[in-house]
Amino acid sequence: MAMIRRRSLSLYYIPLSIFAACLPIFVNCDDNLNRTSSTPINRDLYHSSGDLMEMIKNLVHRHPDKLSMETIEAGNKGYNAEIRVVTYCHRRKDSDDRSKIRILLSFGQHGRELITTELALRILSILSEEQFLPNTNPVSLNSTLDELVIKVVPMENLNGRKLVEEGDLCERRNGRGVDLNRNWSVDWGKKEKDYDPYEENPGTAPFSEPESQIMRKLALSFDPHIWVNVHSGMEALFMPYDHKNTTPDGLPSQRMRRLLEQLNKIHCQKRCMIGSGGGSVGYLAHGTATDYMFNVVRVPMSFTFELACVMHAHNFLH
Numbered sequence: 001m002a003m004i005r006r007r008s009l010s011l012y013y014i015p016l017s018i019f020a021a022c023l024p025i026f027v028n029c030d031d032n033l034n035r036t037s038s039t040p041i042n043r044d045l046y047h048s049s050g051d052l053m054e055m056i057k058n059l060v061h062r063h064p065d066k067l068s069m070e071t072i073e074a075g076n077k078g079y080n081a082e083i084r085v086v087t088y089c090h091r092r093k094d095s096d097d098r099s100k101i102r103i104l105l106s107f108g109q110h111g112r113e114l115i116t117t118e119l120a121l122r123i124l125s126i127l128s129e130e131q132f133l134p135n136t137n138p139v140s141l142n143s144t145l146d147e148l149v150i151k152v153v154p155m156e157n158l159n160g161r162k163l164v165e166e167g168d169l170c171e172r173r174n175g176r177g178v179d180l181n182r183n184w185s186v187d188w189g190k191k192e193k194d195y196d197p198y199e200e201n202p203g204t205a206p207f208s209e210p211e212s213q214i215m216r217k218l219a220l221s222f223d224p225h226i227w228v229n230v231h232s233g234m235e236a237l238f239m240p241y242d243h244k245n246t247t248p249d250g251l252p253s254q255r256m257r258r259l260l261e262q263l264n265k266i267h268c269q270k271r272c273m274i275g276s277g278g279g280s281v282g283y284l285a286h287g288t289a290t291d292y293m294f295n296v297v298r299v300p301m302s303f304t305f306e307l308a309c310v311m312h313a314h315n316f317l318h
């Protein structure tokens with residue numbers, strides 16, 4: 001379990017603010033997909049998955065001092081998946097230094113949420129200093145980055161994303177029809193009255209899906225202090241729980257809420273919905289990654305961030 005040491009909340013705020021500062025860049029992009037549309041993917045807005053992964057691979061090769069990349073594979077009953085993981089550490093040789101703050105970021109868990117992987121690329125470009133954040137002091141940014149190890153999963157659901165790119169524009173599930181954000185073990189399989197198998201199929205058992213198995217293994221071995229599951233469809237910064245209409249008790253929960261309030265005020269002009277996913281979004285979600293990270297992996301700062309574009313948010317689940 002990753003303990004929050006006696007450090008100021010600002011040390012957690014700053015890395016998240018790097019992230020949040022990137023969010024508004026995408027807020028004004030056009031809705032690109034909807035359930036009945038035959039409109040092709042707008043390539044002015046979104047790279048293909050192949051191009052994105054190639055760009056990320058090249059970025060890693062240009063910055064071997066800071067970035068490294070590994071591929072993790074898994075399979076179950078004839079269905080295989082692979083996930084790329086990029087590790088950022090200011091001085092790469094220190095990436096196993098357990099005194100640093102560990103951050104795990106995942107993008108593209110739902111195939112149709114194309115914009116999230118664009119954000120992953122941008123964040124990696126900023127971390128490698130090929131792009132810069134406006135209004136940020138590079139000296140203080142660098143001294144903060146020196147304290148961090150960040151693992152980025154740019155495209156958690158590559159198989160689902162390929163289905164979208166082949167024309168099934170509203171597919172959010174993985175390559176065999178399972179919602180990867182319902183396949184985790186906390187409150188797994190419970191179905192609400194409005195359960196829609198097209199959208200929310202939780203799989204045959206918790207962690208039936210190779211993608212979820214890989215992510216669980218990664219989280220348990222890395223033991224992050226901060227987890228952010230990045231989705232798109234609304235302007236929201238969520239904390240646990242997704243499966244019930246409350247937030248956890250105690251100090252960690254208060255700290256999460258304070259961080260989200262700060263991020264919302266400074267980077268989102270207070271437009272973002274904040275609070276528990278289950279209490280804010282209008283429906284409960286069972287078997288989600290963020291509830292597992294908080295309850296089981298004991299990640300003290302566990303979040304789901306939602307970017308506001310790509311889809312008509314109010315019609316779709318996150």
Ligand SMILES: [Zn+2]
Pocket residue numbers: 109110113231232317318
């Ligand atoms: Zn989503």
